Structures are given as structure tokens and as C-alpha cells.
Amino acid sequence: MAMHAERSAALHELTSAPIQHAFNPYEDNGGTILAIAGKDFSVIAGDTRQSQGYSIQTRYARKVWQLTDRAVLATNGFAADGNNFVKKVKQRLEWYEHAHHKQMPLKSIARMIQTILYGKRFFPYYVYNILGGIEEDGTGAVYSYDPVGTYERESCRAAGAAQSILQPFLDNQIYFKNQTPEPGAEPFIPGNLPLSTVLALVVDSFTSATERHIEVGDGLEVYVVMKKGRPTDDLVGEGKLAPGMAVEELDALGEGDGEKTFLVTRSLKRD
Template sequence: MTLLAQSPMSLHDTYAAPVEHRFNPYSENGGTILAIAGADFSVIAGDTRQSEGYSIQTRYARKVFQLTDNAVLATNGFAADGKNFVRRLKQSLEWYQHNHHKQMGLKAIARLIQTMLYGRRFFPYYVYNILGGIEEDGSGAVYSFDPVGSYEREACRAAGAAQALVQPFLDNQIYFKNQQPEPGAEPFVPGRLPLSTVLGLVVDSFTSATERHIEVGDGIEIFIVMAKGRSPESLLDEKLGEGMTIEEVPPVGEGGEERTFLLSGPLKRD
């Protein structure tokens, strides 16, 4: 009688809707990176904050890495993927140097990054890369990449949490978008700005982003890569902002030249 008294199983319980189980290994860790190419130099910069949403994980997480004496890479996106990708890339560059007794050129490094990213296109590195440095002809160059390897050479590029704030500013100041030269003046040419002006634009970009975006802040690291014929004394004589320091970065391989400098300091809110 007890069994008969129980209510029968409903049709809804018998044919319940399936539950979707989704695996998402990625995370967005904030921060912002940018790079600007000059006539005989390149500037690559990034902030040091690593966060997830409104939670700050660490206030010093490096996003800019020196690859060779002529190349510097900035990464942004999923921090774990970025660290793993940089480690594998440096390993490949080290093998190349041992096999060929020279460092890989900037253009070849860009192609190598494209190949590595595209090889993981079905389970990609969730990281946006910006490569900056000096080409074989002595000119500054910047290459920007998406997570699956599409890339192009540009005069400037920003990526990360504050890209929507920084990129329009760079388009105006580097590409001279929405600017008209005065009558009789020479036309604007991207990549002709002096180093002091470019450094000022970089600092202003990150200062503005820090004021307006919670995922950007704490500190800034600016790598400056110079061509062989350029004297580093002009950089050492620059007037630095409050709390900013500058140091020479040692060569990556044996017999290299010290043409890379690191400018670092705090990012403060007013």
C-alpha cells in the first residue's frame, strides 16, 4: 500500500533538460601594453598590474621582455599563457643562435611568432603580442599580433584593458589622424617624431589610462631599443619624471652591444 500511495514520477523528471558543462581555461588579467617605432629607435612599454576583474593579484607582473639585442616583446591577456609563450619563444631563439652563431633578425622573429601562434590556433594562446625593435636596415619597427597569428607592421599599436583609450590618442599623435598641417608646412610623416616626444607620449598614455581604468596602474616599464649609429648619451641626458629611473640592459648573447635601455617608475593617480 505504501508503494501504491507514492505519486508516480512526472514526465518532466523523466525527460529533464541536459545540463551543459563548459571548460574555460582562460582568464583576462588586465594591464596595457604599447609600442611606438621611430626612425632609428623603438619604444615598447607596459604597466605592472595583474588583476582579475576588480581583484588585484599582484602589483608587479612584467609584461615586456627582451628577446635579443634588437628585439623586445610585450604580451597581454592571459598571464599564464603569456609566460609560457615567452619561455618557448626564448628557447627557440636560443637554439637559433647556437645553430647559426648569430641572433635572429626582427623580421624573422615576427614570422616565428606568427608560426607559433598559428600552430596553436585550435587551442590558442590567449595573449596579444606586440614586437618592437630595430630592423636590419637600422629602422625602428613594430609588429602587432592577434592570438591566432595574424600580424602586420605598424608605426604604433596598443593592446590590453585600456586599448580603447590609448589607441585613439596614438592615432592622433603618431599617425596624425584628424590633424591638418599648416599651409606651406611639410606633410606629417609617421615615425619621424624625436625620442623625447615619444617618451612623453608613452608616459602620458599610461598616466591617463591609470586615471580612468581600474585594471591599469602601479608601475610602468619602458624598453628603448636604439640603432647602432645612435648615441645613447642623448637618452641618458633626458630629464626623467619624478621617481623614474633608467638603466642599461645587458646584451642577450655573447659579443652583443648594449643598445637597449629600461626606463621604469611608479604610475600614480592624482
């Protein structure tokens, strides 16, 4: 009888204990983005696969967005948050252009994005952002963010499902980490690589990620933002792009006489 009473008391204690209800509205939709800054250009790229675990939701979902003639934003993480965040950023840029009759500079866009993200820090956008483009002095720049707004300017950055694969590769090829120069060779300077080399690195990066990661694949979109007045022969010249790559010049969003933005596309064959 005593044993039965003890079991009843223990059962009552278990069933009457408070229950913690979890609320998790976030989802990681896979994919990968990266950006590389050059001397007078920036390259921002992303794949087009959107997935949920091992299930592919769509084979074409944009992750890279042109904001102005000199700024392109790549987003990765929770696709719904990413789309909503891009809409908010574009709205702020439109307000700025109506008020000041000019497009917002890249450095100011970087700070504005930080402010928006930090303002939502208690219920953050589950999005990792990389902003690339041309500064007012004509140099290429890349800004990377975490979901609550911490950011820094870099020469290159990768984010997303294949970040652990791509970032060490970029560190080696862009920052020249763990490389031993030949005696008498000039010092390595990040940002001095030619556009053709940078595009080749981007293609190699995503090709490798597609082979190694199920959440990366289908298509590749690469935005190239060039300094005003910079020659475009190294991109649109005959024989400059590898087979299977297509390039088109995007229409200017502003006055039409500033920086040029090109979209390079390529298939990433992976089922």
C-alpha cells in the same frame, strides 16, 4: 490525473535532456601594453599590475621581455599563457643562436612568433603580443598580433585593458589622424618623431589609462631599443628624463657591439 501525468512527462523531459559542460581555462589578467617605432629606435612599454576582475593579484608582474639585443616582446592577456609563450619563444631563439652562431633578425622573429601562435590556433594562447625592435637596415619596427597569429607591421599599437583609450590617442599623435596641418606645413610622416616626444607620449598614455581604468597601474616599464651607433644623449643626457623616471642600460645578450637597449621605469600612482 491527466494533468499530473503531463507535469511528470514534462519534468522527465527536462531532467533527461543533455547537459552541456563548459570548459574555460582562460582568464583576463588586465594590464596594458603599447609600442611605438621611431626612425632608428623602438619603444615598448607595459604596466606592472596583474588583476582578476576588480581584485589585484600583484602589483609587479612583467609584461615586457627582452628577447635579443634588437628585439623586445610585450605580452598581455592571460598571464600564465603569456609567461609560457615567452619561454617558448626564448627557447626557439636559443636553438637558432646555437645553430647559426648569431641572433635571429627581428623580421624572422616576427614570423616565428606568427608560426607558434598559428600552430596553437585550436587551443590558442590567450595572449595579445606586440614585438618591437630594430630591423637589419637599422629602422625601428613594431609588429602586432592577435592570439591566433594574424600580424602586421605598424608604427604604433596598444593592447590590453585600456586599448580603447590609448589606440585613438596614438592614432592622433603618431599617425596624425584628425589633425589639420597649418597652410604650407610639411606633411606628417609617422616614425619621424624624436625619442623625447615618444617617451612623453608613452608616459601621458599610461598616466591617463591609470586614472581611467582600474586594471592599469602601479608601475611602468619602458624598453628603448636603439640602432647600432646611434647617440644616446637624448635619453641618458642630464635633464632628459622627467622627474620620477629612472633609466639603466641593459647588458648585451649577444656579442656586445650592436644595438643598445635601455630600461626606463616610473611609478604609476593608483590604488
